[in-house]
Amino acid sequence: MTCTMDELILKLKKEIIDVLNLEDITPEDITDDAPLFGEGLGLDSIDALELIVLMEKNYGIKLKDPSQGRELFRSIRVMADYIQANRTK
């Protein structure tokens, strides 16, 4: 379960690419500190919900409110920090 931050970030990128069907995007294309929403990956509200499912399914973290997601999905690094601190699996 334990892994370094870099490992977690890479794993997370791969999971996001997979679950959001980000065709033609590789982990290297996603900058650790760049915003996930808005410009960039072209994600929408349904993608945000799918990331909330990912947090629960893969890391045992339950988010109650979509607005919490908006905070967390500011960047891969913010997401990874939160996961590292709160994961239950």
Added chain:
Amino acid sequence: MQERIFVTGAGLLSALGTNKEEALTALRAQRSGIAPLVYLHTSHKGLPVGEVKRTNREMMRMLGLPETEITTRTSLMGMLAVREALEQAGLSETNGLRIALISGTTVGGMDMSEQYYLDFLENDTRNAYIATHDCGACTEMIADHSGLFSLVDTISTACSSAANAILLGALLLRSGRADIVVAGGSECITKFHLNGFRTLMILDGEPCKPFDADRAGLNLGEGAAYVVLESEDSARRRNVAPLCGLSGWGNACDAFHQTASSPEGEGAFLSMTKALDSAGLSPEAISYINAHGTGTENNDLSEGLAIQRVFGENIPPVSSTKSFTGHTTSAAGGVEAVISVLALQHNFIPVNLHFSSPMKELSFVPATVDRPVRPLQHILSNSFGFGGNDTSLIFSKTESV
């Protein structure tokens, strides 16, 4: 001039009761039908929903069906509401008339499929329910129960289904393809879409607060509702009194997102504008808007802005009766059509429950007083569905159709 279309019967089964009298009483008493979930077998007990407070077996008894009858909850609710509508319109036999049933549903027989899916896979005890799964089968069962219909069709455009059924009914009358149309929709709550709405995180854990700054989502509901539509000529020949008229309708595509409404409510703007045009009415003529008003952050903002675009400074009273019935999804257009008919008949504004804080983005607040300033003449009812399928209907006092 086009021939006028009259509403000569209405049937409504919802969280507010098993007929429209009970619904009328609850609406006037401002008593919501939303309550913790009990009838659906799910782990989400306690979630506030607008269930029809009858088991399938109780509904079968009300209909005089044997306990062995193969049915679905959607069709049982539909049978009851259609029966009420036909009775009011004085229709017990066809008398050579071409009567159509147009029913909206999207969930169809999913309730039984959920219950018996493992049986389908493992044994042959419940195979009769495989054929009741699809939406068309539910409408056929409703039609067979009364046996009056020569034309039967099902419309499945998610939450605008029943409104589109009414719209199609109007077109069938106008094109002379039917003499009388019973149109509306029926939909029961299932795990399938309860879970779906939950994943979209648009279910409020408390009673919903449409058009409130603190709204947190919708409450799912279930129900069935139908109106009987016919030409003025037909109503006169049959000697039935019209309840009101159906004077306008419009459908447009929002063309923005699979499920979300566009920020400026383009589809809603277009459907309302088309409905007004088809009725030959200016926006000032509308006395009350029965909004789609689901209580989600997205819908109420988008619809509210679209209402402002259409009505400008003179916005008539607006309310969402989903605060009483929950969001009855495919049946919503029918439920709200019948509520609009009741409002016109009894000259009251169904209020918007649970409102406390105005939305800062909107210039209006929802109606909380049920007495209209002037007698209600024309009511605009909105129903918007996933896929950006937006429909608006206008119901009018008979003398002002």
Added chain:
Amino acid sequence: MRPLYVSRTACITRQSVSVNGKELPVSSGDGRFLAAVYRTLGIDYPKFFKMDNLSKLGFLASELLLREDRPRFVPREDCAVICFNRSASLDADTLYQATIGPGEDYFPSPSLFVYTLPNIVTAEIAIRNKLYGETSFYICEAFSAHQLFTTVSHAFADSSIRSALAGWTEYGNEVCEAFLMQIETFPPPETALPFSVEFLTRIKNKL
């Protein structure tokens, strides 16, 4: 009733992709057929990969019809989108159902749920092309040229409709087939054909 003409037709099956009867070679790539068609057409619309198979199929058929139009994406209210099939959204329904099963693995998927409505395919075509007119999806027991002809013709009874993208889009039970037509009312160019039951029968039989 105004006479109707088919100005363009696109057909997709796993064996063949064609526009107006002209075959388009599709390199099979990594084995995902619909993605291979997408790449062949050189479309840049990443949302494609988020769609369910039915929407992908309908979307690609509409791209085959419209991709050479210039200008493109001009908002229109006079163009209807009307699709028909037999299996509704069963392919997506099955995938979503698997995520709400009993037991440990209960993670309902929002992105699968949104495609459990067949009319999302008409929505996807409308979203891409900014079509604000009527969109409808009809589920039939079986393909019927007569039913398709009548239903599409009736859409034109609304005088504000001048054009339609209409056809058959079926995905599920190992079937993957679509044909989509651009149907118009105005006097046609040389290549346009009268829209008729015979035309529909011929196109479906060729799939």
